[in-house]
Amino acid sequence: MAHTSLSATSSSARVKRRRPFPWHIAVFLAPAVLIYTVVMIYPILSSLWLSLNNQSGGRAAFVGLANYQKLLGSELYAQPLWNALRNNVVFFLIHMLVQNPVGLLLAVLLSFRLRGSAVYRTLLFTPTVLSVVIIGFAWKLILNPVWGVQRALLTPLGLEHLDQPWLGLPNTALPTLSLISVWQNIGIPMLLFLAALVRIPDELYEAARLDGAGGWTIFRRIQLPLILPTVGIVSVLTFVGNFNAFDLIYSTQGALAGPNFASDILGTLFYRTFFGYQLQSGDPYMGAAVAGVMLAVILAGLLVYLVAWQRRMTEVQL
Template identity: 55%
Template sequence: MMFSKRTKEHKPFPWHLWGFLGPGLLIYLTFSVYPLLDTLILSLYEEQAGQSEFVGLKNFITLVTDENWSSAFWNALSNNLQFFAFHMLLQNPIGLLLAVLLSSPKLRLASSYRTLIFMPTMLSVVIIGFVWQLILSPIWGISEEFLYSIGLGQYFDAWLGKEGSALVTLSFISVWQFVGIPMMLIYATLLNIPDDIIDASTVDGASPMQTFFHIKLPLILPTIAMVSILTFVANFNAFELIYAVKGALAGPNFSTDLLGTFFYRTFFGFQLQQGSSTMGAAVATLMFLIILVGVMLFLFFIQRRIQRFQF
């Protein structure tokens, strides 16, 4: 009888948890959820004579088909894909290589190297862009003299001033600044691998290269997948570096225009272009959908197939 009475008793709801979760949840709803929902709703309206009129998907259709909008949108999307490809093919492999080298117990001054490589990540993107703009300037920059001093002066050019090289140059600058993030994430995972497993492979006669590809690499694949997702999200939200170096027009001739700078000009307006909050909301919504679909596809086709190990 006592047992049955105890089972029927319900524990009181822990209302005190709201005291801990409430402030954080309120801030998240106010500054993340509400602006997102408001943007999605705003993208379905159109401004006419100071009044907002519901137009459904008209703004999106205009954005991708109208000749006044589509060329700029597809150019920004194409440049964004190239920007992301540079980071995936350069930043993450370099970060992986640096993490492997810095995790070697035979490397001296590893902590100093790690700090120096990660230091640009902590600096402001505006400062990084301004400094590199000075360095690469054909007029007062030091890059020309440096290349001539090492016998490579014939390769110097106004890389930031030409349509064919401006986006590539900015991609290299961004890779240089943020390569410390994948390096540190992968480095922390490598340190978490038990020494017993590495020692066992050495006893079995495995070379350092075999140990890495057959033992370490499978164990760090989940971290590499997470780094890839973070890279995708960060690159399709990129704005500061392009704006700091090339301005809102993302010159020359919009060759460095990304979705972030395109959204800025659309929403706030710039020079002769008049801003439109509804079209800007449509651009922001498409950016959100691109990121959402990309992350979902990655999680469905790649992330769920990666086997995780827990030590």
């Protein structure tokens, strides 16, 4: 009997070993892997390799981490880098503290299936699909203190004191641009949160209402805990998107990200360093080093999120 069971086990093991390679899966994945490699992996590796080289005798020569040492230590590059990084952190925090909570609030309101909710969703998501160049140009016209329409809109409301050159003051340029970006992109977290909320079974709401729970209690005890994975995903998307931001700042403030670099972020610093601006020529090797710093910051943020999420999942399992 034991001999028979051993024979059956060995034969099943041979069958498993002889299982053919799933070529059909490889064939279906190959186009996506090829496109991702050409469009994403190769440019990243090429940029990292470029950051480890510099011009020497009319040709590129390997210099190791010298470009990064120059970027972090020299007076020419260090001050603009830290200024851009600080502005990028502020840009990200405004999105996290304004865009995502407001997007969650809108999603909760739309989850009640109000009359015309489809129209509201469309109107709120419309700025997201508009060209960033058009949005930047339109807001420059609106906020222009000379021929903009903000004075005509604020005066009837008795808010003349708010008629200021918001994009022209060092203390207000970056927060103003951040809020414009929030207005444009708030539809993305709103739809992601809404998709998570509509998956919650109605039975949970009915049971909570029978127990006397109000709207705030339902949100805090039922909705928020069940959509926490979506909150994490939205936070990661916000972090990556903001530390890759460039187009809105460039379309409104130009490559110099004025006034006096008050709205300069890593994306605009990379553009000026790589391509040059005004009379300063570009340096592709130092520009690639700036891109390497951007990649390091993004990877560090993702690593923090993954570690925190893994720790939370471990605690839940325990």
